[in-house]
Amino acid sequence: MGPYASSGWSDLPIDLLIRILRLLELLEALAFRAVCPSWRSASAAAGRVPPCRTPWLVSLAEEPLLSGDQQQPVRRGLWDPTATSELRNLLDAEKTFQVSFPWGQAVACWGASHGWLIMANELSDLVLYNPFTAASLSLPPITGFASCIEGVYGDEGNVVGYRYGCYESDSVYDVRSLGGFFYDKVVLSGSPSAGPAIALSMHMDSKRLSVVRVGDCSWRQVSVIRRSLDSYADCVYHCGRFYAVTMEGKLKSWGLGGPEDRPRKKTIIAEGDDYFFELITRYLVSTPWGHLLQIRVVLDKYQEHYVRVDVERLDLKSSQMVGVSPAKALRGHAAFLGQNSLGILSVDKFPEVRTNCIYFTTPRLRGDAFEHCHNQWIGVKVYDLRSRKLEDVFLSGGGHYGTICPSEVWFTPSL
Structure with missing residues (x-):
C-alpha cells in the first residue's frame, strides 16, 4: 500500500464519531452502534441519546417461526419468544424498524421508564434493557416472588417450569408462559445508570404490588387485594413516592428509604x-x-366510539381527586399512556405531537365480569381532550392481542 493509503472506517477518531452520532435520530444511532466495536464504543462514550421528535412505539416482532418441515412458516404465538422488537414513529406511522435484543429473547414488554425497557425474557424473568447503549440489567428472577411462584427443577438443577402457588399448586407452567401474563406493569423510580433505582411491579391479575431495589435478589410484597372484584389499574412514581390506583378509584402510596428500607404505606x-x-x-x-x-x-x-376521558388532579390537603377542565388539564402538553411511565411531553421539545391530546396504547384489562362490554378497544388511539374525539394513531391499528395482552409500549429515550 502507498504512503497515502487511508485507514478503515473503524479507525475514525472517536471524537469525530461522537460528533456524527449527535446529528442522528434514534434509529440511525442504533444502526451506527451496530457497525463495529469502535463505533459501539463511541456510542457508549457519547453519554447521551440522540434527540427525537416523538416517542417510539415498541412491540415484539411477529417474525414467522419455522414449522417442523422447515418449509411452512407459522406466526409467532402469544407467548413465543422473539429476539427482535419493532419500532414505529408518529412521523412515519406505517414504517417499522427492527432492533434485536443482544441478550437473548423476550416474550413480553411490561414497562418503559427513564429510557429503559422492562422485558420478560424466555425464562419469564424481568430484564431492564437500554436500546441505545445496549446495556441490560437483570431484576430478581420470577421465583423471587416467593409468595406467588415456586420453581420446578429438572435433574440437572435447571428450572423447567413454575407453579403458580397462590391458586393451582398442582399445575406447572412452562418457563416462558408466565412471562406473558403474570406481570401487569413495572415502573422505575429513576434510571439505574444515574444511581440507585427501585422497581415496582404490579402483577398477578393486578392484585399484588411488589418492590425491589435494582441489584437485590428478591421482591418484597407491599400490597395484596383479597376477595374483591377490585384490582390495581395503574401505578406511577411521583415526587419521591410510588402511587397506585385501583379500578374502584382507591389510591395508596409508598415511600422507601426509612429504617431497614421498609416501605411506608399511606392510604390517600x-x-x-x-x-x-x-x-x-x-x-x-x-x-x-x-x-x-x-x-x-x-x-x-353518547360519545363517538363510546369512550369519554375525564381528567382529575390529586389534592393532597383534602385527599380527594379534583376535576380539571379537559381543555386546560395538560397545559398545552401531550400525554402518552399505557405500560410506560413519565408520559407527559412538551410540544416545544416534541413538536410533532398534538397538543392537549392523549395517546393510548391498547388498555390492558383482566378477565373480570365487565371485560366483555369493554373489549372493543383494539389498537393505538389518540384522544383529543378539546373535541372529545378518539382516533386511530396508526392506520393498521396495532394492539395485536386486544385488551387481554396488548403487545406495545411507548418508549422515550432519556435525553
Whole structure:
C-alpha cells in the first residue's frame, strides 16, 4: 500500500464519531452502534441519546417461526419468544424498524421508564434493557416472588417450569408462559445508570404490588387485594413516592428509604367512586409542574366510539381527586399512556405531537365480569381532550392481542 493509503472506517477518531452520532435520530444511532466495536464504543462514550421528535412505539416482532418441515412458516404465538422488537414513529406511522435484543429473547414488554425497557425474557424473568447503549440489567428472577411462584427443577438443577402457588399448586407452567401474563406493569423510580433505582411491579391479575431495589435478589410484597372484584389499574412514581390506583378509584402510596428500607404505606383515598361499572380503565400521570393526574376512561354511549376521558388532579390537603377542565388539564402538553411511565411531553421539545391530546396504547384489562362490554378497544388511539374525539394513531391499528395482552409500549429515550 502507498504512503497515502487511508485507514478503515473503524479507525475514525472517536471524537469525530461522537460528533456524527449527535446529528442522528434514534434509529440511525442504533444502526451506527451496530457497525463495529469502535463505533459501539463511541456510542457508549457519547453519554447521551440522540434527540427525537416523538416517542417510539415498541412491540415484539411477529417474525414467522419455522414449522417442523422447515418449509411452512407459522406466526409467532402469544407467548413465543422473539429476539427482535419493532419500532414505529408518529412521523412515519406505517414504517417499522427492527432492533434485536443482544441478550437473548423476550416474550413480553411490561414497562418503559427513564429510557429503559422492562422485558420478560424466555425464562419469564424481568430484564431492564437500554436500546441505545445496549446495556441490560437483570431484576430478581420470577421465583423471587416467593409468595406467588415456586420453581420446578429438572435433574440437572435447571428450572423447567413454575407453579403458580397462590391458586393451582398442582399445575406447572412452562418457563416462558408466565412471562406473558403474570406481570401487569413495572415502573422505575429513576434510571439505574444515574444511581440507585427501585422497581415496582404490579402483577398477578393486578392484585399484588411488589418492590425491589435494582441489584437485590428478591421482591418484597407491599400490597395484596383479597376477595374483591377490585384490582390495581395503574401505578406511577411521583415526587419521591410510588402511587397506585385501583379500578374502584382507591389510591395508596409508598415511600422507601426509612429504617431497614421498609416501605411506608399511606392510604390517600380509602373509598372508591361511582364509575366502576362503566369504567374501562384508569391511569396515573406525574406532570412536570408537580401535579398527580388521574386519567379516567369510561364507557359513554353518547360519545363517538363510546369512550369519554375525564381528567382529575390529586389534592393532597383534602385527599380527594379534583376535576380539571379537559381543555386546560395538560397545559398545552401531550400525554402518552399505557405500560410506560413519565408520559407527559412538551410540544416545544416534541413538536410533532398534538397538543392537549392523549395517546393510548391498547388498555390492558383482566378477565373480570365487565371485560366483555369493554373489549372493543383494539389498537393505538389518540384522544383529543378539546373535541372529545378518539382516533386511530396508526392506520393498521396495532394492539395485536386486544385488551387481554396488548403487545406495545411507548418508549422515550432519556435525553
